[in-house]
Amino acid sequence: MGRFLYRAEADGKPVSGIQDAASAAEALTLLKEQGLQSVRLQNDAMTAAMPLDTGGLADRDYAELRHYFQARHGLRPFLLMLLKQTWLLWLLAVPGAVFLWLADYRLWAGLLLLLPLTAAAIGLWKYRDARDFDAMLSAIALGHWQKASSLADRLSRRIRDESVAMELSVQRACLQARSGDLDRALAELTQWQPVMDMLMPGMFSAQQARVYLAARDHDRLLRCHRDAVAASDQDPSQTLDYALMEARYGSAPRAHCLLLEVDPTLLPEYGDGFVPWVEGVVALRQGRNEAAIVCLRDALDRLQSLASNPAVWCTLAMVGGDAACALLRLRHTDEAAAMVEAVWPVLSVHGDKEQLAALAPVLPARA
Template sequence: MAKLLYSARTADGQSTSGFVQAASARDARDQLVRAGLTDVVLHQEPAIGMEESQLAGLSPAATRQLAQFRLRLMRNPGLATVLQEVARRCTLWLVVDGVMLAWGLWSDRWLLVGAAVALLAFPFLATVWGFRHADRYQQLLKAYSLGRWAQVEALIDKLGSARKRSLQLDFDLDVRRACIRARQGQLAEALGGLESWRSRLAEQRGLYEGRVAAVCASAEDRPGFLRLMGEAHAASGGEPARALDCALAQARFGDVQQAEDMLASVDTALLPPHAKGFVLWTRGVLALRKGESESEPLLAQATAEFLARGDQPAVWTSLAFCACDHAIALHRLGRRDQARLTLNSVLPILRAHADKPLMEMLNNEVLATTPAD
């Protein structure tokens, strides 16, 4: 079962955080409520919870410390947050080294000064060296979002040594390489190359199907994308995150009524905080397809949610497609200049990831110029 990161409040109003082992998001929340916690927020979904190796052997205190660090890292991802955590955990080490350094300087013992400086730097240099894989992965996400496929391939190769440390990273790299193959017209080969993952991810219900759907999307196979998103939802046992993904897929490319029914079934209290943008996006697309004027403010709010996390390359593709839908809504309201400005801001990503029907529609409508303009 997955171990999900959560934050909540205790009976006396104190904030707390940790990991809860559960088979579903609902089960996780129910466990925490039974334990007397309130204001429960789940920051992970069962399919992508913490891996067992990341928590093995940790004491309760160390587990709570890790949970707090993970939450800080979600709010402020990057090396600076990691180095701050290193400084916090090594406080005693740093104090002792500081005393050594001061003593060495005062007594002109330069060997002691050198040793103190080396010891002070060691935990930070070791962290920077270990962070190189995370930095490469961020570079990969940027390159992938912008369609720099050769750079993506090179970074996947460089991350090879990090694969054995994380099953999720290993799968993610294979999926991204498969997406590149699918774009090159090799969909069958790309899907076949991922088949072995089906059994390896059997306990992470719906993850395999949900990620492989992206391979079909890369090959501009909308029916395959919709089918796999439905299979992901079914395999997950109706997990809210998978239901939301399926609702958004149907809203964009499938049946409006099915999308509305799926969205209505989602208990948004069980979704991670970052899912708010996807909920608004789905509602906005449904309103857009039904010709309702409220589509524009909904999509504007959704785009703002993604923009708030715009420093994270992982959201760039979603941001681009959401902004694209917002531009379409603006254009249909006659706000052409604003529509073009919105669309132009994400065009590099759309050109890398949008399928031909969408790009043709954008070129013929939103981006087209007319004498009236």
């Protein structure tokens, strides 16, 4: 049983919440039976299967916060949301403290002000972990491996949330694989296998695939994705991930067939850009360059709203690189060069060897 976050409309008004269900399809059915329209899930089955700590927030508030921070990162959005959550406390505390101060109850005035200040301090203390996690993802995207490893070690000593600790271990395993220590990476991941197997069939294979991707072992990457899809009973998000990897490193016709099996309404909202990405890579592999650039531009447009999220930087860079390949084939050299320039800090680190070779005519001079 998973906990699926969703956004929808009820009587024309936006609503958010959490729906318990065994699959994305069941979650969507249950939500529609409640009379909700325009339902969009906010997480996939694998994420929904992980333990969810809402921090005492109501389901609606937690779902709204998750969606808010998915596209907004940094201290300023956090402070704005913190003010939104605590404005009533400040509204009551500040005038009350002023009144007590003027009435010569200065100790009580100070104690009253401590209430919103304490709430703000607790929020900022919790933000520290989110800040460091984002910094780790940024370092990974930019290829600053030592900084990323140091941040991962620091976080591992502080994180108590099991879901975050699990994701942190996967990130550390990917770092180790990228540095060439695949055995150590797999050992790091294997310690979580009993938990992953209990949470969702196929989860461990899907996470192994991420490690093999970091190691650039594409044969084992594809095998793990096949295993994950089979074990998860053709979960749509797992199938889409497999289709993308087949499109890039395996069979383009097979990727196309896999994509036909995916119901886009069952994908999380942030997955909207991945469908045209797969379509674009398949078209690129088949030499249909006009179709490829249309799909890849669509993918970039859909992903652009998440551009401030460092977890998406590698994806944006790869899509940008693919789009530049299509533009170069169509002899739009200047546009291809501009596309590469925009994503080069990340593409230079994570781009495929064949992709970078194809882009050689428009690579930045510093390359």
